[in-house]
Amino acid sequence: MSVLPRQTTSTPDDHAPEIYDDPFTGRRPPQDIESERITLGSMILDEQATIDCQNAVWPEDYLLPAHATLHRVIVEMRGRGEQTHPQLLCAELRRLGELERIGGPTAIAQLIQSVPTAASGAYHAEIVHECAVRRRLGEAGVRITQASHAGQQALDELLSNAAAEISAIAHGTDDDGDFVTPGSTMASTLAAVEAAKTGTGLTGLATGFTDLDSLTSGFQPGQLIVLAARPGMGKSTLAMDFARACSIKHQVPSAFISLEMGINELNMRLLSAEARVGLHHLRSGNVTDDDWARIARRLPDITAAPLYVTEAGDTLGAIQAKIRRLKNKHPELGLVIIDYLQLVRLGGRPAESREREVSEISRSLKLLAKELELPIVALAQLNRGPEMRADKRPIKSDLRESGSLEQDADIVLLLYRDDAYEPESPRSGEVDLIVDKHRNGPTATITVANQLHYSRFVDMAEDLS
Incomplete structure (x- = not known):
């Protein structure tokens, strides 16, 4: 040797x-x-x-x-x-x-x-x-x-x-560098802005959406939830909604592994959703005194939230190690989100095919969810199938490089916005959460309100109130 x-x-x-x-x-x-x-x-x-x-x-x-x-x-x-x-x-x-x-x-x-x-x-x-x-x-x-x-x-x-x-x-020798909290990163985000136990009786983790919780009884320990959509539909926004409900509303630790967006972008989305400040205002730095007041009111809850974020590590082994370390340090860890699955690599050896590689990754994530007894939400891209049909609504077979994704997932949740294809649609502002697979319950389509200007989705009743 x-x-x-x-x-x-x-x-x-x-x-x-x-x-x-x-x-x-x-x-x-x-x-x-x-x-x-x-x-x-x-x-x-x-x-x-x-x-x-x-x-x-x-x-x-x-x-x-x-x-x-x-x-x-x-x-x-x-x-x-x-x-x-x-x-x-x-x-x-x-x-x-x-x-x-x-x-x-x-x-x-x-x-x-x-x-x-x-x-x-x-x-x-x-x-x-x-x-x-x-x-x-x-x-x-x-x-x-x-x-x-x-x-x-x-x-x-x-x-x-x-x-x-x-x-x-x-930083490479310090486990604390693997994940960061809003409290440790929000100051730099605000500088960047200025410069340019649910109590509901659910058996699982509350998602923040009443009808989805009613259908699923919350995300359950050991589940792999595949959240998929075409680009631009808002899957990262919905994933952050899940994390906010978990860690800000209910103070349950969650992990958000972002392979696509940086810490500042995630923090801006977090601020926009929680403080109801336009995301475009935060990105441009065009923040009014009223916006700053809203941010100030919500900032203590945001920075105190046990929401652990990392943008490092794109191989399956690295992600598994990071999640296990976080679980060891915080046994009450309740949710893991990976954004997104097709950016994860096996590492170490070439796969027979990309489909085979994605299949091995999804299977490993399902096993990890069972091992750590928590739900893992894996975001995924859909192929161009919806664009090829008159009815643009996605179905689970549209999963790109699907392999065993459908088999491994306990829940397949697809996003559809009619106004993404028809700007003048009478359903403008509505978003369908299509539960196309539910291993332990019924499937259904749940409609929520689109507030993408605040980088969030909300229940229809909340939007109308």
Whole structure:
């Protein structure tokens, strides 16, 4: 499995640690190969050890590329609900063309033999991660030194780039950097604006929409809800409505993983919906005194909300790790939203097809929802099917790269706005929430009011009041 020149210490002990020098510099980077082996061996042997180690170490943290490959494959197999005992792991590695590169079945056996107990995996994973951070700091130091000696950058630029390098490493080692709350980000959003337990008797999590809650009894733990629409229909807006109902109205922690929009855009939508300030006013900075007063009234509730947002991580493994870490830190986590599914990648290996890749992702998200006992709302794009029909209303077979999406989803919720196709429609301002699949109940079409100028949807009765 060695990919770097190996040197053994002069200690006569047969168990002397392996040491690898950088072949280009001849220097010895921070490393603990034995901890890398124990980490991987523990992950092979035990599912809980995989979760614990995955929370502490990333594939790129390993010194040996073969170890990084093994980590990715183990995590992907566990994510699909598969066992990783040696025969199955070797079979998967052989299928991927990686078995001989990592050293064959003998290397797998040696990893397992290195494990004193699977419970020690997380401890050794922390050591692996610490060595990786130390290596990154050393590499950053070399780059900063080279840039400083070159004398080609202005001092301000040199200092800025150096700080950015160190900051990127520091944030990458801090779990708190995975998700941020409105309270920690709203100040920068407001600056950007100025510059340019539900109590309802539901068995699940309240969505904020009376008729939808009545139909579903709320989103249930373990459910995968696929929320799909053509671009521009408002699926991200509806997803944020769910998050607002969960975390601002009911103070239940929720997570919003945005692969499309940045923190400021999400915060502006949050402010617009809660304070009833026009989203276009916030984007342009054309905020009146009355708008600021509305924002001030709602800001305490918004910034206190346990709404955790991240815009980082677009691979399935990274998303799973982030959600598990958040669940471990906040066991009461009640909702996860992923915006959107087609932007998620498997990572680590090429898929047979994009449809197969999306299918594996949806299946893994369903298993994660069951494991963590919370609903996961995965946004998805529809194909052009509705535009090809006289009746533009979507159906669940319009799901792009659908694969097993329909099979895995407990609820398929489709959005349709008649006025998106006919601006003069008599149904202007109305939005249909089409429950096209409901594993545990009836399907129906629920009509709500479109208040996209406030970046939200509301019940029809609320809109008329």
